[in-house]
Amino acid sequence: MAQPCKQTSVESNTLLAISTNGQIKELNVRTLTEEELEKLKNDRVLVSEFKQQKLEKEAQKNWDLFYKRNTTNFFKDRHWTTREFEELKACREFESQKLVLLEAGCGVGNCIFPLLEEDLNIFVYACDFSPRAVEFVKQNPLYSTERCLAFQCDLTKDDLQANIPTASVDVITLIFVLSAIHPDKMQQALENLCKVLRPGGVVLFRDYGLYDHAMLRFKSGNKLGENFYVRQDGTRSFFFSREDLASLFEKAGFQTVVNEYVLRETVNKKEGLCVPRVFLQSKFRKPPN
Numbered sequence: 637m638a639q640p641c642k643q644t645s646v647e648s649n650t651l652l653a654i655s656t657n658g659q660i661k662e663l664n665v666r667t668l669t670e671e672e673l674e675k676l677k678n679d680r681v682l683v684s685e686f687k688q689q690k691l692e693k694e695a696q697k698n699w700d701l702f703y704k705r706n707t708t709n710f711f712k713d714r715h716w717t718t719r720e721f722e723e724l725k726a727c728r729e730f731e732s733q734k735l736v737l738l739e740a741g742c743g744v745g746n747c748i749f750p751l752l753e754e755d756l757n758i759f760v761y762a763c764d765f766s767p768r769a770v771e772f773v774k775q776n777p778l779y780s781t782e783r784c785l786a787f788q789c790d791l792t793k794d795d796l797q798a799n800i801p802t803a804s805v806d807v808i809t810l811i812f813v814l815s816a817i818h819p820d821k822m823q824q825a826l827e828n829l830c831k832v833l834r835p836g837g838v839v840l841f842r843d844y845g846l847y848d849h850a851m852l853r854f855k856s857g858n859k860l861g862e863n864f865y866v867r868q869d870g871t872r873s874f875f876f877s878r879e880d881l882a883s884l885f886e887k888a889g890f891q892t893v894v895n896e897y898v899l900r901e902t903v904n905k906k907e908g909l910c911v912p913r914v915f916l917q918s919k920f921r922k923p924p925n
């Protein structure tokens with residue numbers, strides 16, 4: 637878990653580790669310390685079925701309240717989108733081609749506005765199931781109906797084709813969203829995305845990886861199921877292994893192109909501690925016709 641900065645390094649059974657932009661990319665899951673293993677092993681009590689059903693029923697309300705409390709101030713703009721997802725450029729068949737992008741679970745637009753600002757030649761669909769988040773997107777000075785269409789939608793049940801023509805999107809970004817969806821409904825959400833993606837189009841995915849610090853920090857009483865936890869505010873978070881993620885996408889009709897853990901250490905300046913972060917960064921393709 638957290639350690640003084642000077643001593644710590646991210647431990648793993650190295651199969652492949654490439655350092656790029658200060659990140660370590662890994663195919664193996666992070667190795668836990670004895671203490672961490674013990675903690676996870678002892679955390680066996682699950683939240684009651686009654687409370688779990690309530691959380692599912694109130695998922696939208698809980699995210700909407702999250703944005704009521706935090707407005708646009710919680711997540712930082714994700715400027716890494718263009719830097720790390722160079723694929724956006726590679727997705728064009730010719731340089732001046734206008735890309736059509738869908739940011740699924742856009743929150744208040746921390747991913748899309750940096751992209752639009754860098755003046756890429758893109759049209760962005762953005763959807764989220766928090767009406768308040770969608771409203772924040774629409775109020776952003778960079779929002780323009782010529783370049784964006786934001787709408788409210790529950791990815792697990794509202795057909796995206798109601799707002800987006802079938803098979804018309806070149807790239808879908810799914811950034812820390814699938815983890816917020818109940819594991820039983822993840823596949824439905826992916827199938828929904830698949831319908832609006834053009835054959836050969838890609839999903840760029842980034843989300844919590846197995847044994848991320850956030851997973852190990854949950855106290856007992858917050859566990860909903862295997863690798864699935866609830867936060868104090870009622871929002872939920874799943875932690876993915878590469879294998880589970882690939883299998884989910886493949887069952888929904890995608891091919892795996894890239895699927896790797898990104899290991900990072902972030903510094904808690906106040907306490908002088910380094911914490912190991914684990915994310916999954918992946919790319920899935922809808923098979924060409």
Ligand SMILES: C[S@@+](CC[C@H](N)C(=O)[O-])C[C@H]1O[C@@H](n2cnc3c(N)ncnc32)[C@H](O)[C@@H]1O
Nearest residue numbers: 699741742743746764765766790791811812816
């Ligand atoms: C951690 S936030 C990430 C927001 C944004 N992608 C970003 O990176 O800043 C997760 C988002 O997923 C949205 N979300 C959760 N479940 C959803 C669902 N079933 N359908 C659509 N959006 C959902 C939440 O409302 C929330 O805005």
